[in-house]
Amino acid sequence: MSLDGFVAGVDDNQNQPLGEGGEAIQGWLFSGDQPSRYNDFFKMSESNREVFDEFIPNTGAMVFGRRTFDIVNGWGGSHPISGIPIFVVTHEQPEHFQENDTPFTFVTDGVESALKQAIEVADGKNVVIGTPSIAQQCMKAGLLDVIQLHVSPLVLGNGVRLFDYIGDAPIKLESQQVTDGTDVVHLQYKVLY
């Protein structure tokens, strides 16, 4: 996210998934010439690659909201972190979607159900919540164990906030990791509730 807490700029759509000026948020994924061991789409500096490559093998499933799925056109059926099952929380199953090497499950009975199914499939590995509205609902319901952030050197000013709609109650965190990457600071917190 940007330093001021946005994960996308204004006017996010299929032509600019991260909104106006938002592409720089993910600049760290293209910060060098080191491909991830798991994915050669992203080319990173060594410090960023180390963080990324630690994250991937520990991830057993991901949960996303339908807006992101639609904006990125379902990643053409193949999420850049290929093979990991993705659960999409939505009010309605899509009529059509592209299928390739990412197993998608559309969940229409809420975030807790999606999380439960993802935990089962992940088989002991981490379940990553990949989009703001789902992360917010999980935070509010006390369902997050860890918050992992990649903060880019950018003040965006407006757009889609990560920490929005999470209520008024303070949520205490314990700092677990701070890594100074290239064009990014990687942060990890344990959620104490």
Ligand SMILES: NC(=O)c1ccc[n+]([C@@H]2O[C@H](COP(=O)([O-])OP(=O)(O)OC[C@H]3O[C@@H](n4cnc5c(N)ncnc54)[C@H](OP(=O)(O)O)[C@@H]3O)[C@@H](O)[C@H]2O)c1
């Ligand atoms: N910077 C990054 O790394 C990053 C990563 C991911 C996403 N993003 C950005 O985040 C933005 C999208 O985030 P967002 O928070 O607006 O949307 P989102 O989380 O991607 O999706 C929200 C949608 O999911 C469905 N949904 C959510 N909760 C639900 C529930 N409890 N029951 C049923 N359906 C539910 C609804 O869609 P329906 O009503 O249509 O079913 C809702 O409109 C985009 O700009 C995207 O590019 C950025």
